[in-house]
Amino acid sequence: MEFRTLRAFVEVVRQGGFSQAAKAVFTTQSTVSKAVKQLEDEIGLPLFDRIGHRSVMTAAGEIVYQRGIKLLADRDDLLAELDEIRGLNRGVLRLGLPSVGSSTLFAPLLAIYRQRHPGIEIRLVEHGSTELEEILRAGDIDVAGMLAPTSQEFDWQPVRREPLVVLLPADHPLGERSSLSLADLKDLPFILFDGGFALHRLVLERSRKAGFEPTIAAESSQTDFMVELVGAGMGVTFLPRMLAAQSPHPAVREVLLGEPNMAWVMCVAWRRSGYLSDAAKAWLELVREVHQSAIDKPGRD
Incomplete structure (x- = not known):
């Protein structure tokens, strides 16, 4: 059943005749x-009892008219709602944000967006980058803030590139160095973000590449802790x-981690x-506008 034929029939009833209906629908x-006639052929029943120059609705016509009014109204409502979504007057943003760094990088963007x-x-979901990657892959969110993904399933826009630093007890001898490699730290216990964070995976992978398996003293999702x-x-x-820099501590010293091509690259990603x-x-579009000068994607065209 086409809305075109249904609307023609409804207008004949509303306007009280075929000529009046033609004017109403501009045809x-x-x-x-x-x-x-096409609608009657499709239904297999007459919609009007034509008596001389008058047309009176049949029982089938009464049913089609009552249902048709609702169908056409629902169609108009649907199109209006879609127009509102296209105009960004309505809709849903399903956004995943990392537990680390969001207050600095994404909170201002959310305020502008709102x-x-x-x-x-x-609809906001907060997890570590590794968990967000899985949620994004499953299609449960539209866009996620995460450390730059390696999967070709995603495309992404860089937001911030930061060097990594090592935090040591202030009295540790290595704290006097200007930079440290992971190999320099192989005999020290590591305190890492838990397994839901991409930085956890990155540190382990690069430590193994440097030839050692680090001792993990603790894992947490809380930077201050x-x-x-x-x-x-x-x-x-x-x-x-x-x-x-946001978590200074009198008993802690900060030293640059001097590992080549090892940085914290925050981005927004979506399924390609x-x-x-x-x-x-x-x-x-807002991310690109605010972070127009963000770093180029490493290793990507």
């Missing part, structure tokens, strides 16, 4: 008559320099083959 009386698009509902553990002499940890809503596209 000819012949076109309206053909549309109603100001520009107050009708968009923001990890810094406190370092200050208590429990081991060393690794943070992006930006985050280390996935559908992006207008709300998600608006978020990506």
